[in-house]
Amino acid sequence: MNVSTRTVYAEIKRMNSWLETHQLSGVQRKGQRGYYLNPHEKEIIIQKADTILVGHDYEPCVKERRAILLLTIACSEHCLRIDDFMKMTKVSRNTLLEDMKQLKETLSKQEITLRYQAASGYVISGDERAIRLALKPYIHFIRTMIKNEKTFPSFWLKGPISSKRVHHLLQQSEQExxxxxADEMLDQLSLDLFFYFKRMKLGHAVHISNEEKRTLQETEECLAAIRFMAHIQKEASLIVHDDEIYFLSTLWLSAKKQKLPSIKKPEEHLIRTIARQMIFDFQRYACISFQEPKALEQNLTMHLIPAYYRLIYHIGMINELTDSIKKAQPEVFEITQKVACHLEKAACSKLSDHEIAYLAMHFGSWMRREGISSIARRSVYIVCGEGIGTSNMLKTQLLELIGYIEVRGLLSKRAYEELAAVDADFVVSTTPISFKGKPVHLVHPILTAYEKKTLLQYGKGSEAKIDENHVNALFNIIQQHTIVQNKQALLHDIRELLHPTYVSYQKGWNPVLNDLLTEQTIKLHQTADTWQEAITKAAQPLLDQNAIKPSYVEAMIQSVHQNGPYIVIAPQVAIPHARPEDGVNKLSMTLMSFKQPISFSKDGKKQVRLVIVLAAIDSMSHLKALKQLTMLLSEEKRTKQLMEAEDLASVQKLIDQFSQV
Incomplete structure (x- = not known):
């Protein structure tokens, strides 16, 4: 509780006094049982609890008490010492010293100093703009106290202008x-400005850079702020500098709104694009589809505009529901945290959990509106016998493919076999493993189209269910043509055939890696301006050999447009491919390195210098070469050698090392 023993005893004494006035037994203490209340009176005390928390009986909690201390120091013209605060808060000296210590530590992170001076008592110093923004969360606690009719020092109600009058002037500015x-934002703004005006009365002024001023001058908020501050200057006898007008403009731009002006702001196009990207990614990660994405886009844009300005101007905010949202909807919160990267990138600033919780509320409420059930996050173990490099490559592909999936762990075959049970929804393995009650998918390190389709169903939790009618129909057909020795065993085998819990693949002859990557299909140190050009260039040797048709190149590019940069299977490495029916004449592969990295994603995170085009004629014949390629790329050192190689011979030597028949 961060209070002294003396304070605890004082509180118990106060509680007993209150209980006695209501003809109730006091707090009792008995040996090792500690403190307790009369069990027969607990219900009565709970019913009377509301009267405890109002009026002169109310004692502020720790965060409220610290808000009282800090705002008193920040807005008082008097010399304040610990003795003054003891009279004000009725807590011990040690408790107050601990409060001051915690406040100092919190403020120091924002480059604000809280110190004690013998002549002037406690003082707060630093950049005035930073001080005011640091006071905002503490003013929020005071507003909560006022809303709940809790008491606080009466002298706070005195200022250059009342908060009610500020509230009225803000409503006039709304009309302009x-x-x-938003209603709560209007109340919060009124109280924020009430305390800021008290700071101004003491001679504290903010400073805004010339660059910010030029940007703010073009906004409607700045013009309205000029008129608003003219009223304040006249009614409160305050000297209002121009910088105060610009500072007020930033507060208005960043305030949550219930209704936006009909005239579109210049930044709305940018924010609308961000909203669209966030919605697209949210659907992808959550494996859901919104029925009215345009309406959601409009709703989200209205929230993102002030959030964008809060990030730009470093204006914090408090969301009292943050913890409950994290607890009640952890999946929605976590996905929102991921998709918020688009807004963070635009504002060059990180969103707080409070901001993310507000965004999560928008997505969560829209899901409820459309009747979308809560997100069921699937979990998976990845088992790999080729080492951590290959495991991470497979993990990257799974996350790109499914998005919102929990990878419980990357296991070796030995580690998996030692598990008593599998605490995941399914298992993906590159090597044969035993069945432990959960579906096992035996895949190749670089996933094939069929594997991706099957895994996507499992990741979404929409894998095909067994149709017992089909099982029984097939059983009856078999029974008509043969004598069934073991009915239950046959039914089990039919179910396993229709919906296998262990998905494996046939084996057959396949060409090895150096059969496909030859002198004619390896090109080094090329140049390209875009990822589309890189894919086209890398495919050219196959076009020259008539191994593929031009339609296959178009299909590879279209696949990235539709599905994103999933072909980037490892840092600096992309393996573009399409379906055999898109224009493959024969099984083939090319490898092309580029002098400079090429961005394969809009955010610039998927940088590639090695492009390997794969043209498969079916789902099987290329798999041996593909596995050998995976082994070659599983170590960063070898990938770098391929990218930096100056001559064809050194590349072929590396490829030969992994081309065992």
């Missing part, structure tokens, strides 16, 4: 701006 602040 043709917008509507």
């Amino acid at each position: 701006l043709k917008l509507e602040f």
Whole structure:
């Protein structure tokens, strides 16, 4: 509780006094049992609890008490010492010293100093803009106290202008701006400005850079702020500098709104694009599809515009529901955290959990509106016998393919076999393993199209279910033509055939890696401006050999447009491919290195210098070469050798090492 023993005893004494006035037994203490209440009176005390928390009986909690301390120091013209705060808060000296210590540590992170001076008592110093923004969360606690009719020092109600008058002037500004602040935001803004005006009365002024001023001058908020501050200057007898007008503009731009002006702002196109990207990614990660994405886009854009300005101007906010959202909807919160990267990139700043929780509320409420059930996060173990490099490559492909999936762990075959049970929804393995009650998918390190389709179903939790009618129909057909020795065993085998719990693949002859990557299909140190050009160039040797048709190149590019940069299977490595029916004449492969990295994603994160085009004629014949390629690329050192190689011979030597028949 961060309070002294003396404070605890004082609180118990106060509680007993209150209980006695209501003709109830006091707090009792008995040996090792500690403190307790009369069990027969607990219900009565709970019913009377509301009267405890209001009026002069109320004692602020720790965060409220610290808010009282900090705002008193920040807005008082008097010399304040610990003795003054003891009278004000009725807690011990040690408790107050601990409060001051915690406040100092919190403020120091924002480059603000709280210190004690013998002549002037406790003082707060630093950049005025930083101080005001640091006070915002503490003012929020005070607003909560006022809303709940809790008491606090009466002298706070005195200021250059009342918060009620500020509230009224803000409503007038709403009409000028043709917008509507959210109700709670209007109350919060009124109280924020009430305390800021007290700071201004003491001679503290903010400073805004010339660059920010030029940007803010073009906004409607700045013009409205000029008129608003003219009223304040007249009614409160305050000296209002131009920088205060610009500072107020940033507060208005970043305030949550219930209604936006009909005239579109210049930044709305950018924010709408961000909203669209976030919705697209949310659907992909959550494996859901919104029925009205345009309406959601409009709703989300209205919230993102002020959030964008809060990030730009480093204006924090408190969301009282953050913890409950994290607890009640952890999946929605986590996915929102991932898709928020688009807004963070645009504003060059990181979103707080409070901001993410508000965004999660938007997505969560829209899901409920459309009747979308809560997201069921699937879990998987990855088992690999080729080492950590190959395991990570497979993990990257799974996350790109499925998005919102929990990879419980990367296991060796030995580690998997030692498990008593599998605590995941399914297992993906590159090597044959035993069945432990959960579906096992035996795949290749670089996933084939069929493997991706099957795994995508499992990742979404929409894998095909056994149709017992089909099972029985097939059983009856078999029974008509033969004598069934063991009915239950046959039914089990039919079910396993229709819906196998252990998915494996046939084996057959396949060409090895150096059969496909030859002197004619390896090109080094090429150049390309775009990923489309890189794929086209890398495919050219196959076009020259008539191994593929031009339609196959178009299909590879279209696949990336539709599905994103899933072909980037490892850092700096992309393996573009399409379906055999898209224009493959014969099984073939090319390898092309580039002098400079080429971006394969809009955010610039998927940088590639090695492009390997694969043209398969079926789902099987290329798999041996593909596995050998995976082994070659599983170590970063070898990948770098391929990218940096100056001559064809050194590349062929590396390929030969992994081309065992």
